[in-house]
Amino acid sequence: MSVIFDLPIGLRRWQTEGLLAPQQRDGFEFTPLEDCANAYRFTAVVGAHKVSQLVNSFSRFLSEEAFFILEFYPEEALASRPSGTTERPAPSVFYSPYLPTAELLRTLDPYLLRLIHDGFVGFGLANNRKGIELFYSEEKLMTFFTDNHLRLSNFLHQQQVPHRQSQVLPADFGHDHLSLLGFPRHLLPKELAKLEDKDLDSINFCRELVDTLDMYPVEEGLSFFLTRKEQDQIAKLMDEIVPYEEFARIEFGSLLLDWSDFVTECKNAFEGDLWEYRQGLKIRDTIQLVSEAAPHVLAEKIRSIVSDPDAEFQEVLTDRRKRLDPPSEPTLQQERFWYQGMVRNQGTHLRRDLIRQGWFQR
Numbered sequence: 001m002s003v004i005f006d007l008p009i010g011l012r013r014w015q016t017e018g019l020l021a022p023q024q025r026d027g028f029e030f031t032p033l034e035d036c037a038n039a040y041r042f043t044a045v046v047g048a049h050k051v052s053q054l055v056n057s058f059s060r061f062l063s064e065e066a067f068f069i070l071e072f073y074p075e076e077a078l079a080s081r082p083s084g085t086t087e088r089p090a091p092s093v094f095y096s097p098y099l100p101t102a103e104l105l106r107t108l109d110p111y112l113l114r115l116i117h118d119g120f121v122g123f124g125l126a127n128n129r130k131g132i133e134l135f136y137s138e139e140k141l142m143t144f145f146t147d148n149h150l151r152l153s154n155f156l157h158q159q160q161v162p163h164r165q166s167q168v169l170p171a172d173f174g175h176d177h178l179s180l181l182g183f184p185r186h187l188l189p190k191e192l193a194k195l196e197d198k199d200l201d202s203i204n205f206c207r208e209l210v211d212t213l214d215m216y217p218v219e220e221g222l223s224f225f226l227t228r229k230e231q232d233q234i235a236k237l238m239d240e241i242v243p244y245e246e247f248a249r250i251e252f253g254s255l256l257l258d259w260s261d262f263v264t265e266c267k268n269a270f271e272g273d274l275w276e277y278r279q280g281l282k283i284r285d286t287i288q289l290v291s292e293a294a295p296h297v298l299a300e301k302i303r304s305i306v307s308d309p310d311a312e313f314q315e316v317l318t319d320r321r322k323r324l325d326p327p328s329e330p331t332l333q334q335e336r337f338w339y340q341g342m343v344r345n346q347g348t349h350l351r352r353d354l355i356r357q358g359w360f361q362r
Contacts, residue, residue, distance in 0.1 A: 006047040007170065009183060010119025011140045014174040024173075026050070027164035028142075028156050030149060036225050036301070039131070042144035042152055045169060046161055051116045051136060054159050055125065058134050059101055061151075062127040066104055068096040068213055069135060071122035072206040091122070091138070094215035098127075107212060111205055113191055118202045119177035128253045131228040138177065140170050147227040218257060219264050224305045226253055230298055237293050238286075247286045256305055259283050263309040267316050269345040274353035277343075281326070284338045292333050310337075317341035322359070 005024040007013070028044035046054060059066070071091045096104070104125070108115075115123045116136070124135030131147040146152045153163065180200040185193045188200075198204050209215070226234070234252045242248040247255060262280035270277060284306075291302040320341035342359065343350075354360065 006049055008048040008051075008117040008119070008140050009188065010117050010121075010178045010180065011170055012119075012176045012178055014176070024168050024170070025164070026161045027167045028153075028161055029164060029167045030153070033145070033225055036227065037297075038229075039145065039147045039225050039227050040149040040152075042142075042146065042149075042156070043167065043169070044142040044144070044156060044161055045167060046142060046159075048116060048140075050159065050161075051142075052112050054142075054161075055112070055134065055136070056105060057159065058155070059105055059125060061130065061132050061155075062101050062125060063130055064101060065098045065129075066101045066125050066127045067098050068104055068108065068209075068215070069122075069124035069126060069133075070094045070096075070206060070209055070215060071138065072202050073120050074207075075203050091120075093218045094210050095218050096213040096215045099213070104213075108209075111209060113189060114180060114195075114200065114202070114205055117189065117192065118180050120179055121202050121206065128226065128251060129228070129231060131226070131231070133225075145225050147229070219261050224253070224256065230301070233294065233298060234290055237290050241289055241293055242286055244282055244286060247283065252287075252290065255283055255286055256302075259287060259306060260309045263313045263316075266343040266345065267312060269347050270343055270350050271347035273349040274357065277350055278324075281324075281336075281338050285326070285332070285336070288332050288334060288336070313338060316343050316345065318344045319359075324359075 005026075007024075024045060026044075026046050028042055030040050030042040033039040033041055071093050073089060073091050115121050120138055122135065122137040122139075124133060126133035126135075131145075133145040135143045137143065144152055157163070179202060180188065180192065181197060192200065231252065238248055238252065259280070262283065265271070266280075287302065287306060291299045294302060314337060317337075318341055322341060324339045324342065326336055326339045342354065346354065
């Protein structure tokens with residue numbers, strides 16, 4: 001007798017799939033990450049009743065600190081859709097700062113069941129310094145990134161999630177995504193049926209988490225994974241060679257994301273002043289310093305990670321025969337293209353400072 005797989009209620013399979021469709025079961029598979037030696041992506045399907053326990057058990061790999069990842073659809077994203085469109089907007093992604101893992105889990109506990117079951121929410125936990133991440137997507141697929149595949153394989157087996165050569169995923173079936181607000185109370189899990197409508201609304205409870213954990217928005221255009229060995233190498237280099245005190249102690253992965261975010265802001269319209277603009281360029285200086293000092297394979301990886309935002313930044317630069325003079329330090333081998341010219345979309349403050357500096361009179 002087959003056992004019905006307990007999908008989260010926010011993911012409903014179409015009845016037209018029929019009884020002959022492949023059976024969905026707990027299980028995982030894994031593949032090496034491209035361009036990242038000794039790192040792996042695991043994809044796991046688990047019944048909804050197992051997710052909470054699995055998340056809490058996984059937290060021991062995060063050590064003392066971790067950050068929380070939240071993906072949902074803010075009200076403004078839904079409101080900005082063109083009239084009559086059937087295309088879903090892209091979700092917004094938020095990261096928390098690093099927090100004590102135990103404190104983070106206590107904060108998440110009252111929300112965890114809603115995060116698991118709502119069909120428009122994804123969430124995760126990560127510690128980049130430990131080379132480990134878990135993300136449970138709105139497709140209700142669990143994805144892990146790790147540089148220790150044996151440890152994670154053993155962990156999943158201990159959680160009664162076996163390895164399968166060809167795993168059946170939720171996305172392999174026709175299905176609908178549903179909000180918790182779309183269900184009569186008697187169809188909700190008992191713990192959720194007690195909540196008021198406002199507390200079942202993902203816009204509300206996700207915003208509460210964003211505010212409580214002081215989360216910040218992250219552009220998802222940049223995707224990379226640095227192993228613990230790579231991060232140890234980079235941290236040592238940054239201690240030795242980075243002259244900017246404000247950047248020397250920042251996690252290198254955060255600097256990579258900051259550069260990508262800076263480029264995105266420049267593409268839209270840079271609203272900061274000239275000092276803030278220079279700070280963005282100093283982030284790129286720091287990345288370049290590390291890449292030039294790193295071993296060849298790691299240096300190539302860093303260059304590959306920033307290649308897309310670099311190309312996008314060059315596209316938005318104008319007046320490239322002019323140079324926004326960089327500081328005398330650091331000394332770099334590569335010519336710093338990011339100081340050649342100025343972004344087209346200048347906000348009021350940046351344009352004011354450029355006028356005062358005489359940029360437009362050169």
